[in-house]
Amino acid sequence: MRNISLALIAIVLVLGGAGVWLNGPLPLDIEATRLLQQGIDARAAWIEWLSETAGWPLIVVSTLVAGLFAASLARLPGALAVIIGVGIAMASERLLRLAIFVPRPSPELVEVAKASASSGLPSTFAIFYGAACGGLILLTHRTRGREAMAVRIAAWALLIIGCAGRVAAGAHWTSQVLASAALGGLAAILAARLMKMR
Incomplete structure (x- = not known):
């Protein structure tokens, strides 16, 4: 668990710090977005629907569903x-939004499905799903049984597909999504330790 925590901290500091420092896309961010947009329609309905599950008021329902599986x-x-992990993650997201502003992708560089003037870092979606899915992944880590395996696979798939969708929609750069999801994962680890789950 210590190695995972250190890896997540490194992702947050390197990608998040570089994003704040450069105040824009990191090397390969534009290429990664264009590559994803070749295979995923930026305006696909499923991306918008999934994104709404991390916004008010559906975020409450999403948290309760994750809590029921847990x-x-x-x-x-x-x-x-x-x-608790989701609560820590969302409190961190609010504080970071007060402290920093990093631009989102612009239509001049990539296709943008829905323009927004808010900061691209952190990504509300990625930090929420990083915490919720991360918490479920932690609970099923080294656990046998069909239910645990199904939950673990579903959590990984939802996190990866959802984050890829946000990048394909031009809502965030890949580096912003990765840093945010890593921060959500750290919140999940902290909550698990507080509850003496790991």
């Missing part, structure tokens, strides 16, 4: 760990 795997402590 409760099925590890009872009340597991559910609380996931919910």
Whole structure:
């Protein structure tokens, strides 16, 4: 767990710090977005729908659903760990938005499905799903059984597909999504330790 935490901290500091320093896309961000947009329609309905699950008020429902899966795997402590992890992640997201501003992708560089004047870093979607899916992945880590495996695979798939969708939609650069998801994962680890789950 220590190595995973250190890797996530490195991702947050390197990618997030570089994004703030350069105040724009990192090397390969533009290329990664264009590559994804070749295979994923930037205006695909599923991207917008999935994005809404990390926004108000659906974020409450999404958190409760993740909590129910966690409760099925590890009872009340597991559910609380996931919910607390999401709370820590979203509090971090609010604080970071007060402290920094990093531009989102611009239509001059890549296709942008929906323009927004808010900061691209952190990504609300990625930090939320990093915490919620990260919490479920932690609970199923080294756990056998069909339910644990199904939850672990679904959590990874949802996190990866959702983050790829946000990049393909031109909502965030890849570096912004990776740094945000890593920060969400750190929140999940902290919550699991607080609840003595790991």
